[in-house]
Amino acid sequence: MLIIDRSNPAFRTPLSVGIVLLGCLAAASAEAIAERQLLVAVAGLAETRSLDLVVEQGTIHGLLAGRFGERDRVAYLGSADGGKTWSEPRFLDGSGEAPVISRRGNDARLAVYGRRIVAVWQARGELPGTGPLIVAASEDGGRTWRRGQNPAAGDPLNNQSYPALTVGGDGRFHLVWLDDREENGNTQGLRYAASRDGLNWSSRTTLDPAVCTCCWTRIGALPDRSVAVLYRDADPHDMRLLRGPLNGGGWLDLGPVGIAGWNFTGCPHCGGGLAITGTGGQTVLHSVAWTGKEESPGLFYSRSSDLGKHWEPPFLLGDGQSRESDIAALSASDLAIVFSRAGAEGAAVYLVRSRDGGRHWSVPVALTPPDANADHPRIVATPWGFRAFWTMARPGGGKALAMAILSL
Secondary structure (H helix, E strand, C coil): CCCEECCCHHHHCCCHHHHHCCHHHHHHHHHHHEEEEEECCCCCEEEEEEEEEEEECCEEEEEEEEEECCEEEEEEEEECCCCCCCCCCEECCCCCCCCECCECCECCEEEEECCEEEEEEEECCCCCCCCCEEEEEECCCCCCCEECCCCCCCCCCCCEEEEEEEECCCCCEEEEEEECCCCCCCCEEEEEEEECCCCCCCCCEEEEEEECCCCCCEEEECCCCCEEEEEEECCCCCEEEEEECCCCCCCEEEEEECCCCCCCCCCCCCCEEEEEEEECCEEEEEEEEEECCCCCCEEEEEEECCCCCCCCCCEEEECCCEEEEEEEECCCCCEEEEEEEECCCCEEEEEEEECCCCCEECCCEECCCCCCCEEEEEEEEECCEEEEEEEEECCCCCEEEEEEEECC
16 A cells, blocks of 8 residues: 655645546556445335445445335335345335435435434425425334434424434434524524434524535534534535534534635535544544635545544645545544545546554545546445445436445
């Protein structure tokens, strides 16, 4: 593996030239990194429109939304062998209910605690492209599902989107989402609620009344029973971190993560990735996110060893065309990031890896051809190694779900 030294100023310059020159290297080394690349076939699924993945006790739990037959539906499935085989899909929505409208970037979300699984998605409302959050929970590992209450009480527009969901070590589920109950028009509020069973939710808390309208959020559980929330702010359009609820229910605004001071009118349609590792009593936060700031556009990795109070200088992983990203950890030292990069022929998915907790990173390696038209990659850590997923355009239209089995 080629190691990039973070302390070397040469590697703090844009990687646009480096990525262009990676063609031969990527072609030569992709097979060594990706043991197998394949399309994930799901019974009855004609097009994949939303995807979330969680690994719990060696099982990859997946939540898919897409075209099944004549309508869009949401389904749960699982794999106990690292993604080689998958269970039959179990539908969470009924035939008489409003269709799911979750899409890539505004994906349906999943959290798993033992046999209890909670799912959240957006259903179609009265106006095109709008609708409420729907919550469902299973107590038997995904075989049967019950509908929970909508945690977004008090939203007169009944339009909630961009959810993020996690569960702590104590079995408590944490949910954040965006809605515009203040009716600002050009911003949305970031809300939070918690639940013991995934069915009944605590009173809604506003974490930030004005955030970017269409960038996904990430949430992760911390050892002290709080959560970290990574989201894109409205003005400036920086990625920010919140931590809470703390004793008394308060939240800490820990400020920008990565590159700060991006003033931009509009919405970039791009959030970030968040991973949390711990060893020897120390918790480390790892983030990856894209910025379009003119002076320093690109995809950056950031690392904090004090729960987000301070961040090491951000490390540039990809140029301004490297946008959608995700990060996962096999251990406190073994991390991997996947991201998509737009080029002249289409969009490809790349992988970078660190073996020392994010201090050094390998050069990017392509997991797809440059003309794959791949988007929104995700990565998870399993007992068999990392698994990368993405959606990609079909020749006849629509999107297929693809996966790479990555070697240890």
